[in-house]
Amino acid sequence: MQSIGFPVPDLAPAAPEIFLLTAACVILMVDLFLKDESRWVSYSLTLATLAGCAYLIGSGSGATVYTFSDMFVRDPMADVLKVFVCIAVAGILIYGRGYVGARGMYRGELFVLALFAALGMMVMISASHLLLLYLGLELLSLSLYSMVALQRDSRPAVEAAMKYFVLGALASGLLLYGMSMIYGATGTMQLGQIASAIAAADNPKVWVLGLGVAFIVAGVGFKLGVVPFHMWVPDVYHGAPTAITIFIGSAPKMAAFALLMRLLVSALEAMVSDWQQMLVLLSVLSLAIGNLTAIVQTNIKRMLAYSTISHMGFVLIGVLAGDLNGYGSAMFYVVAYVLMSLAAFGMVLLLSREGFEADMLDDFKGLNQRSPWYAFVMLLTMFSMAGLPPTIGFYAKLSVLQAVFAAGYAWLAVVAVVLSLIGAFYYLRIVKLMYFDAPQDMTPILPQPDMRLLLSANGLSILVLGILPQPLMALCIASIQYSL
Amino acid sequence: MNALPLLSTVIWLPIVAGIVILFTGSDRNAGLARLLALVGSIAGFLVALPLWTGFDATAHGFQFVERAPWIETFNVFYHLGIDGISLLLILLNCLTTVLVVIAGWKVIDTRVAQYMAAFLILSGLMNGVFCALDGLLFYVFFEATLIPMFIVIGVWGGPNRVYAAIKFFLYTLLGSLLALVALIYLYLAAGNSFAFQDWYALPIPFYAQVLVFFALFFAFSVKVPMVPVHTWLPDAHVEAPTGGSVVLAAIMLKLGGYGFLRLSLPIVPDASRELALFIIVLSLIAVVYIGLVALVQADMKKLIAYSSISHMGFVTLGIFLFNAVAAEGAVIQMISHGFVSGALFLCVGVLYDRVHSRQIADYGGVVNRMPVFASFFMLFAMANAGLPGTSGFVGEFLVIMGAAKVSFWYAALAGTTLILGAAYTLWMYKRVVFGAVANAHVAALVDLSAREVLFMTVLALCVLAMGIYPAPFTEVLHVSVNDLLAQAAKSKLP
Numbered sequence: 017m018q019s020i021g022f023p024v025p026d027l028a029p030a031a032p033e034i035f036l037l038t039a040a041c042v043i044l045m046v047d048l049f050l051k052d053e054s055r056w057v058s059y060s061l062t063l064a065t066l067a068g069c070a071y072l073i074g075s076g077s078g079a080t081v082y083t084f085s086d087m088f089v090r091d092p093m094a095d096v097l098k099v100f101v102c103i104a105v106a107g108i109l110i111y112g113r114g115y116v117g118a119r120g121m122y123r124g125e126l127f128v129l130a131l132f133a134a135l136g137m138m139v140m141i142s143a144s145h146l147l148l149l150y151l152g153l154e155l156l157s158l159s160l161y162s163m164v165a166l167q168r169d170s171r172p173a174v175e176a177a178m179k180y181f182v183l184g185a186l187a188s189g190l191l192l193y194g195m196s197m198i199y200g201a202t203g204t205m206q207l208g209q210i211a212s213a214i215a216a217a218d219n220p221k222v223w224v225l226g227l228g229v230a231f232i233v234a235g236v237g238f239k240l241g242v243v244p245f246h247m248w249v250p251d252v253y254h255g256a257p258t259a260i261t262i263f264i265g266s267a268p269k270m271a272a273f274a275l276l277m278r279l280l281v282s283a284l285e286a287m288v289s290d291w292q293q294m295l296v297l298l299s300v301l302s303l304a305i306g307n308l309t310a311i312v313q314t315n316i317k318r319m320l321a322y323s324t325i326s327h328m329g330f331v332l333i334g335v336l337a338g339d340l341n342g343y344g345s346a347m348f349y350v351v352a353y354v355l356m357s358l359a360a361f362g363m364v365l366l367l368s369r370e371g372f373e374a375d376m377l378d379d380f381k382g383l384n385q386r387s388p389w390y391a392f393v394m395l396l397t398m399f400s401m402a403g404l405p406p407t408i409g410f411y412a413k414l415s416v417l418q419a420v421f422a423a424g425y426a427w428l429a430v431v432a433v434v435l436s437l438i439g440a441f442y443y444l445r446i447v448k449l450m451y452f453d454a455p456q457d458m459t460p461i462l463p464q465p466d467m468r469l470l471l472s473a474n475g476l477s478i479l480v481l482g483i484l485p486q487p488l489m490a491l492c493i494a495s496i497q498y499s500l
Numbered sequence: 501m502n503a504l505p506l507l508s509t510v511i512w513l514p515i516v517a518g519i520v521i522l523f524t525g526s527d528r529n530a531g532l533a534r535l536l537a538l539v540g541s542i543a544g545f546l547v548a549l550p551l552w553t554g555f556d557a558t559a560h561g562f563q564f565v566e567r568a569p570w571i572e573t574f575n576v577f578y579h580l581g582i583d584g585i586s587l588l589l590i591l592l593n594c595l596t597t598v599l600v601v602i603a604g605w606k607v608i609d610t611r612v613a614q615y616m617a618a619f620l621i622l623s624g625l626m627n628g629v630f631c632a633l634d635g636l637l638f639y640v641f642f643e644a645t646l647i648p649m650f651i652v653i654g655v656w657g658g659p660n661r662v663y664a665a666i667k668f669f670l671y672t673l674l675g676s677l678l679a680l681v682a683l684i685y686l687y688l689a690a691g692n693s694f695a696f697q698d699w700y701a702l703p704i705p706f707y708a709q710v711l712v713f714f715a716l717f718f719a720f721s722v723k724v725p726m727v728p729v730h731t732w733l734p735d736a737h738v739e740a741p742t743g744g745s746v747v748l749a750a751i752m753l754k755l756g757g758y759g760f761l762r763l764s765l766p767i768v769p770d771a772s773r774e775l776a777l778f779i780i781v782l783s784l785i786a787v788v789y790i791g792l793v794a795l796v797q798a799d800m801k802k803l804i805a806y807s808s809i810s811h812m813g814f815v816t817l818g819i820f821l822f823n824a825v826a827a828e829g830a831v832i833q834m835i836s837h838g839f840v841s842g843a844l845f846l847c848v849g850v851l852y853d854r855v856h857s858r859q860i861a862d863y864g865g866v867v868n869r870m871p872v873f874a875s876f877f878m879l880f881a882m883a884n885a886g887l888p889g890t891s892g893f894v895g896e897f898l899v900i901m902g903a904a905k906v907s908f909w910y911a912a913l914a915g916t917t918l919i920l921g922a923a924y925t926l927w928m929y930k931r932v933v934f935g936a937v938a939n940a941h942v943a944a945l946v947d948l949s950a951r952e953v954l955f956m957t958v959l960a961l962c963v964l965a966m967g968i969y970p971a972p973f974t975e976v977l978h979v980s981v982n983d984l985l986a987q988a989a990k991s992k993l994p
Contacts, residue, residue: 384655388525388614399647404673405640411571414636418574418684429684433677440673444650444666452654452662489573 026083029090032072032098033138039065040131047124055122059113062127063106066134070102080499086206087145093277093347093499094142096491097270101141104267104354105134110470111362112259114463118370119257121166129166130263133159137271146195146205149278153191153239156271157184160264164256176255183248187238194231198283201225207283214286229287232279233294240272240328243301250309253321258368258375261317262361265324266354269331273350276335277343281500288338295336296428302329303432307439317375319442320360323401326439327353333432334416337423343500344493345415351492352400352412355481359397359474366390366463366471380446382455390461391450393475400478402443403436407482411489505566506550507580510590511628514544514597518620521613530612534605537616541601544623545594555587557976560983562633570637575692579634584980585761585831586630588973589754592838593630595962596750597623599955600743603846606951607742607853608656615656618648619743626751630758635683635694638762642719642755643676649744649752657739664732664739671732675722682715686767699767700987703994709771716764717779723756726779726816727786730809737805738858742849745801749808750842754834757815761831765819765988772820772988779820784913786813791920795927800848800858803928804841807884810917811837817914818899822988826902827981828974833895835973836883836966840892843880843959847873850952851932855941860931864938869945874933876948876956881929883963885922891966 027034043065047058073095080091109130116122136156143149161184165177199205201224202213214225234245241249253261280291306326313319331353334346367374367383384391400409413436417429463471481488517540524533555563562581570578582590600619608615625648628641646669654665683694685708690698704712722729733753737745765772787810794806811833818830850873851866852858867874883890886897896917904911937943948956966973 384611384614388522395647404647405643410640410643414680414684415574417681418687421681421684422688426681426685429681430678433681434674437670437674437677441666441670444669447650448654448662448666451651452665484570486571486573489571493573 025085026081029076029081029083030088030142032069033135033142035072036065036069036131036135036138039068040128040135043131044124044128047127050124055124058124058127059109059122062109062131065131066102066106069134070099073098073102078498082144086208087148088142089144090142091499092495094274096495097141097274097347098138100351100354101134101137101267101270104270104358105130105263107358107362107470107474108259108263108266110466111262111358111365114467115257115259115365115368119167121257121259126163126166129159129163133163133263134267137267140271141274143278144207144282146199146207149275150188150192150195152271153275154188156268157188160260160268163260163263164252166260167257170257172255173257176252179248179255180252183238187235187245190231190238191235194228194233194235197224197228197231201228207278210283211285214284225284225287226290229280229284229290230294232284233291233298236272236276236279237298239275240269240331241325242298242328242332243305243325244298246302246305246325249325250318250321253324254315254318254375258317258361258364258373262358262365265320265361266357269324269328269357270350270354273331273347277500280335281343292336292338295332296425299329299332299336300428300431302326302332303435307435307442310439310442313442314377315375316364316377316380316446319377320357323439323442324353324357326435327401330413330416330432333420333428337419337425339419339423340493340497340500342416342419342423344496345412345419347496348489348492349412349416351488352408352481355474355478356397356400356409359393359471359478360401362467362471362474363390363394363397366461366467369459377446377449378456380449381453383450385455386458387461389472393471394450395447396475396478398443398446400482402440404440405482406479408478408485408488410482411485415489506547506554507564507566507582507627507631509547510544510551510594511580511624511631513547513624514540514620514627515624517541517543518617518624521617521620524613527610527612530609533613533616534601537601537620538598540620541594541598541623544620545598548590548594551582551587552591555582555584555976557584558979560979565633570634574636574687574694576636576694577634578637579695580631580637581633582631583983584976584978585758585984587976588831588835589630589751589758590627592754592835593623593626593751595958596747596838596842599842599846599958600746602951602955603746603849604741604743607849611655615652615743618652619747622648622652622747626755629755633696635686635696635699637694638696639676639680639683642759643673645752645755646672649748652744652747653736653740656741656744659739660735661739664735667732668736671729672722675719675729678715679719682712685712696762696767702767703992704768706770706993709768709992710775713764713768713771713775716759716768720756720759720764721782721816723759724753724812724816725756725809726782726813727790727809730786730790733809734802734805737808737845738799738801742845742852745845745849746842749804749845750838753808753812754838757812757819757830757834760816760819761827761984765984768992769988770991770993773822776820776822779816780910783813783817783820784910786810787817787914787917788920791917791924794924795920797924798860800851800860800928800932801845802858803860803924804844804848807844807921807924808837808841810921811841811884814896814899814914814917817910818895818902821899821902821906821910822985823902823905824978824982824985825905826899827985828977829895829898829900829902831977831981832891832898832966832970832973836891836895836963839959839962839966840880840883840890843876843956843963844884846955846959847877847880850948854945857941860928862939863932863942864935865933865942866945867933868937869942870947872953873948873956876960877929877933879960879963881925883967884925886918889964889967891963891970893967894970
C-alpha cells in the first residue's frame with residue numbers, strides 16, 4: 017500500500033458506522049427481491065442491524081480514539097449517544113410498524129432511509145471536523161426529508177416535506193457560512209485545532225469568530241428547533257405521518273445535542289461568553305413561546321411540537337451553564353426527553369388505525385375507560401414532561417436547574433420554573449381528557465404484541481428511572497467528563 | 501426490631517398495596533379491590549403502631565433513622581427519621597386512610613380499584629413526606645402527592661370537578677416549584693448536600709434567608725392554605741368526593757404546617773423571626789375574616805372548608821409565635837383538626853349520600869329521622885367550636901395562651917374564633933339537624949348503618965380521648981418542639 021502514498025486509516029473505531037452502512041446497502045438489495053408479504057424479512061434485518069450496531073458500539077474499549085486524520089473521534093459521549101440512537105431508531109420502527117403498514121409505507125425504502133438517518137446521526141456524533149459534521153448532518157437531514165415525503169399522495173405530508181426541506185437547507189446554509197468564517201479566522205477545520213488556534217492567537221480575529229459563532233448558533237438552533245428558528249417544527253410535526261414525526265421528534269435531538277457539544281464546546285469553548293448570551297436568549301424565548309403556544313393547540317402532534325421547543329430550551333439552559341456539570345445535565349435531559357417523546361408519540365401511534373390518525377387531543381378522551389394501562393402510561397409520560405416527581409422528567413429538570421444555578425444564573429432558573437408551570441397546564445389537560453372525560457369511541461385498542469411490550473416498558477422506564485435515576489444520570493455525566 | 505425498617509414499611513406498604521389493587525382491574529372485581537384496600541390500610545395502620553410504642557419521648561433528635569445512598573450524583577440519600585411531630589402526623593394519616601377506605605366502601609361504585617389505590621398510594625407518599633430527612637426526598641414525596649389527589653378530585657368529584665382539580669394542581673405546583681429553586685440554592689450553598697442536618701447547620705446571609713423563606717412560604721402557605729392563597733381549597737373541597745375531602749383536610753393541609761416546622765423555622769431562623777409578624781397577621785386574618793366568611797356559606801362542605809382555613813390559621817399562628825406552648829398547641833391543633841374536619845366531612849358525606857345535596861337549606865329536622873347521626877354530628881360540631889373536653893379545645897387553648905404571652909391583642913383576636921367558630925358551626929348544625937322535618941327527602945332519611953357507626957365511633961373516641969386526656973399526645977411533642985424552638989432561636993447569620 018506504501019506505493020500509493022496513502023496511509024490506511026485505523027478503521028476499528030468506525031466499525032459500527034461501517035457495519036451500519038454495509039448492512040443498509042445489503043437490505044436495500046435484499047428488499048428488491050422480496051414480495052410484499054415477506055417484507056418482514058427486511059424489517060427484521062433492519063432491527064438486527066441496529067442491534068448489531070449497538071453491540072459493536074457497546075463492545076468498544078470506552079477510550080477516546082481519533083482516526084481518519086483526526087476527523088473522526090470515538091469517545092465515551094459518542095458511544096453512549098450512539099447506543100441510544102440505535103435503541104431509539106429500533107423503537108421507532110417497532111412503534112411505527114402498524115401505522116406504516118396501514119398506510120402503504122411498509123416498504124424497503126423506509127427501512128433503508130431510517131438506517132441512513134441513523135448513520136448520519138452517528139457520523140454527526142463522532143465528527144471532530146467541520147466537514148464531517150456537515151456531512152453527517154446532511155445525511156440525516158436528506159433521509160428525514162424523504163421519509164416525510166414517503167406518503168406521497170398525502171397533501172399535508174408533501175407540504176411538510178417541502179417546508180422541512182427549504183428551511184432545513186437554509187439552516188445548513190447558515191451553518192456552512194458560520195463554519196467558513198471559523199475556518200477563515202483559524203485556518204483549520206479540525207475542532208481541536210480550532211480551539212488551540214483561538215487560544216494561541218495573540219490577536220484573534222474576534223469579530224470574524226464572533227460572527228461565525230452567531231451563524232453556527234443560528235444553524236444549530238434551526239436543527240434543534242428553538243425560538244426564533246422554530247417555525248418549521250409545528251408544521252412538520254403536524255404534516256408528517258406520525259410514524260415519521262416520532263422519528264424527527266426523538267433521536268435527531270441527541271445528534272443535535274452532540275453537534276452543539278462538538279461545535280460550541282470542543283471547538284469554540286474560548287468563545288463561551290459570546291455563545292452563552294445567545295443561548296440565554298434562545299432558551300428563554302423557547303420556553304416562553306413553546307409553552308404558551310402549546311396551550312392553544314388542539315392537535316396533539318402540534319402540541320407535542322411546541323412542547324419539544326420548550327424542552328430544547330431546557331437543554332440549552334444546561335449547555336449555557338458552560339461547565340461539565342451543565343453539559344452532563346443537558347445530555348441527561350436530552351436522553352430523558354427522547355424517552356418521553358418516544359412514549360408520547362408511541363401513544364398517538366397506538367390509538368391510530370387504518371383511516372384514523374388519532375392526532376387530535378379529543379381522541380384521548382376517556383382513555384382510562386378504554387384501556388387503564390395505556391392511560392397510565394400516557395399519564396406518566398405527561399407528568400414526566402411536566403417535570404413532576406417521581407418521574408425521570410423531574411430529575412432532568414432538576415439537574416439542569418442546579419447546573420445553571422451553580423453557574424450564577426439564578427434568575428434563569430426562576431424563569432424556567434415559572435414557564436414550566438405554564439407548561440404543566442397543557443400536559444394536565446391530556447390527563448384530564450383521559451381520566452375525567454367520557455370516551456368518544458370505544459374501538460378496542462389492539463396493538464401488536466411487540467408494540468404492547470415496548471410501549472409498556474417505555475412507560476415503566478419513565479417511572480423506574482424516576483425512582484432510581486442514578487445509573488442513567490451517572491452514565492451521562494461520566495461520559496461527558498471523559499470526553500470533553 | 502432493627503431487622504425491619506419500620507419507616508420504610510410505613511411508607512411502602514400502602515404504596516405496594518395500592519399497586520396490587522390496581523391490578524384487580526375492572527369493576528367486576530370491585531369487591532376484591534375493596535377487601536384488599538381494607539387489608540392494606542389496616543396493615544398500614546398496624547405497622548405504624550410500633551412507632552408509637554417504640555418511640556422514646558425523652559430522646560433528642562430523630563428516631564428510627566434509616567439512611568442509604570440514593571442518587572450519588574447529587575449526593576442525595578434515602579434518609580428517613582421521625583420526631584414527635586412526625587410521629588403524630590403519621591399515626592393520624594394511617595388511621596385516616598383506614599376510615600376513608602371504609603367510608604368509600606359502598607358510595608364509590610365506579611372504578612373502585614383506582615379509587616382505593618389512589619388513597620393508599622397517597623397515604624404512603626404522605627408518610628414519606630413526614631419521614632424524609634433529605635431535602636430532595638422530601639420534595640419528591642411532597643410533589644408526588646399531587647398526582648393521586650388530582651385524579652381523585654377529577655374522576656370522582658362533583659359537577660365542577662375539572663375546574664377544581666386543575667386549580668388545585670396548578671396552585672400547589674406554583675408554590676412548590678418556587679420551593680424547588682430554594683432547595684437548589686440550599687443544596688449548592690451547603691456544598692452539594694440535600695441533608696436537612698447540613699442545612700440546619702448552614703450559616704446563610706440575611707437577604708438569602710429572606711428569599712429562601714418566601715420561596716418556602718409560597719409552597720407551604722398554598723398547602724396550609726393561608727390567606728390570600730386559600731381560594732383553591734373551597735373549590736377543591738366542594739367538588740372532591742367525601743374521601744378526598746377527608747384526606748385533603750385531615751392530612752394534606754398538614755403538609756404545609758409540617759413544612760414550616762421542618763424547613764422554614766430551623767433553616768432560615770433569622771428571616772422567620774423577622775417576618776413572623778407578617779405570618780401572624782395573615783394567620784389572624786384567616787382566623788377572623790375567614791371565620792366571618794364561613795358564617796354566610798349556604799353549602800355545608802364550603803362552610804367546613806372555610807372553617808378549615810380558619811383553624812389552620814391557628815396552626816400557622818402557633819408556629820410563628822416562637823414559644824413552646826403555642827408551638828405544641830399548633831401541632832395538637834393539626835392533629836385535632838385532622839380528626840374533627842375529617843369527621844365533619846364524613847358527616848356531610850353521610851347526608852349527601854342519602855339526599856345528594858350539600859345545601860343547608862335542603863335540610864332541617866334531620867334529628868327526627870337520624871338520632872344516632874345527630875348525636876355524632878353534635879359531638880364533632882362541638883369539637884369544631886372548641887368546646888372543652890373535645891380535642892378542638894386543647895390546641896386552640898394552648899395557642900391562645902401562647903399568644904397571650906407575646907401580645908394581648910394577638911390573643912384577643914385569636915380568641916374571637918371561640919365565638920365565630922361556635923357561631924358558624926352551631927348555626928349550621930341547628931339549621932340542618934333541628935326543627936321540623938323540612939321536606940320529603942329528609943323524611944325519607946335512614947339512620948347510620950353499622951359501617952358508618954364504626955368510623956364515626958372511632959373518630960368520636962379520638963376526639964374525646966384527646967380532649968379529656970391530652971397528655972400522651974403532648975408528651976411525645978415536648979422534646980421535639982423544644983429542640984426545634986432552640987434551633988429556631990439561634991442566629992444563623994454568618
